[in-house]
Amino acid sequence: RKEVEQDPGPFNVPEGATVAFNCTYSNSASQSFFWYRQDCRKEPKLLMSVYSSGNEDGRFTAQLNRASQYISLLIRDSKLSDSATYLCVVRENTPLVFGKGTRLSVIA
């Protein structure tokens, strides 16, 4: 079983739409959680950390459910520039463990 699982997509949504990505992780001892964004042929970049209390950064909201080992990312009012692959990331001790990513295309 893959340690971090995500729906690969693609999610094709119109501008202005709200889209949600989900992720599950297998190691209950995981310590920290993140969402990274990766543009085509670029490196992954940290989008936001994910906290148990939930956190928001502008149009982006991340949630963590430790009991269900489930992480989510909600993007409101999608922009064309949000088109990218979103990677769910879990820290087990030091190394980051990456999901394979969910591809989002925002269409005009």
Add this chain to the structure above:
Amino acid sequence: DARVTQTPRHKVTEMGQEVTMRCQPILGHNTVFWYRQTMMQGLELLAYFRNRAPLDDSGMPKDRFSAEMPDATLATLKIQPSEPRDSAVYFCASGQDSYGYTFGSGTRLTVV
């Protein structure tokens, strides 16, 4: 902005040749990682160092891959001999303790 610098950006080589990839981590970061990304497997951890000491290289094929950190400003990943299945993007990332890490732009390796 501080950056992780990787060289070369692109490398095309023939099967059997030695490949060396280099990484300059962000000054002050104490942890350095090597990841490999392919379409099929996504991002896989190959090796990582903390304070220049290798902590885990279980993700690397030991017979052909080696990772070193000769000083705090340089990490290297070497493949000898290279094989077509090594074709991938190799990322270096650095970080400090418990926050997220910063990735370099990657080395896109093609072995023909």
